[in-house]
Amino acid sequence: MKKITVENLVRKFSLKVMAGENQLGKMITQSRVHRPGLEFVGHFDFFPTERVQILGKKEVTYLHKLSKEERKIRIGNIVHYHPPCFIVTAGAEGLTYLTHHCVEQGIPLLLTNKPETTSEFITKLDAYLVKELAQEIAVHGVCVNVSGIGILLRGNSGVGKSETAHTLIRRGHRLVADDIVVLKKLSPQTILGTHDEKTKEFLALRSIGLLNVVRLYGRKAFQDESRIALDINLTKWEKDALYNDLDQKLQYTDYMGVKIPSMEIQLQPGRDVAGLIEAAANNWYLKQQGYSAAEEFMSRIEADMSNSAGE
Structure with missing residues (x-):
């Protein structure tokens, strides 16, 4: 099975590392990414834990609206599975709570730098992963x-x-x-x-x-x-x-x-x-x-x- 590292993504897409700098050697083996919308509301039956997790405007807005305790539970349920990394495409404002969880669990938290929509970034990332893997x-x-x-x-x-x-x-x-x-x-x-x-x-x-x-x-x-x-x-x-x-x-x-x-x-x-x-x-x-x-x-x-x- 072919693999690439999280560091490969950081270099390829010029991503900013917000947490997990010492975990960039984590391996990625799945050629498709995932947006954990259903998982944030408690549905984990089909959660692809080995995929890169993308947080766009919808996911970040939902997390911001939760109470502090509710956010802790929702995010904790996902980081518990230790996905390869999280990539945020909606800006880093107010995401200190997510950074804390990723530091605690040793999961790289990355941020896109280019002004593009979540869908555009996912399309490029999926195409890259399909070819590389x-x-x-x-x-x-x-x-x-x-x-x-x-x-x-x-x-x-x-x-x-x-x-x-x-x-x-x-x-x-x-x-x-x-x-x-x-x-x-x-x-x-x-x-x-x-x-x-x-x-x-x-x-x-x-x-x-x-x-x-x-x-x-x-x-x-x-x-x-x-x-x-x-x-x-x-x-x-x-x-x-x-x-x-x-x-x-x-x-x-x-x-x-x-x-x-x-x-x-x-x-x-x-x-x-x-x-x-x-x-x-x-x-x-x-x-x-x-x-x-x-x-x-x-x-x-x-x-x-x-x-x-x-x-």
């Missing part, structure tokens, strides 16, 4: 973004993955990762491709060496991450191994339980592999919109046969 694997290959579509290029060492990626970059597409691609499972349907930081912006070409695509081609040549929509396996040319079917049977590659549409493209001198990848990406997009070239072609054939039969 996602199940991940590293695969050998290249990840590119072609016309907004994330593609994982695989194949044996030396087959031409990086060279193909370079051609795509020259055509205006973007590199995400070369050599080592980190795949993160964000949901049962979503795989995110990214780099491992060390190889960020770098592309290795045989006979040329290491290139920094941003320095060579500008910021438009690179992006940090991309949702993987297609898995393409580049292989050496084999005579009579490919068939000109009207509609290729859909294949899938399984990554951490997520099935990604996959295909094979064979390499041969003079073959426009980058162009074929562009065509595959655009064709995948059209299929997502409900269009199939093979189906339209067959409908035309059927229509022509019907017209010929009626003459």
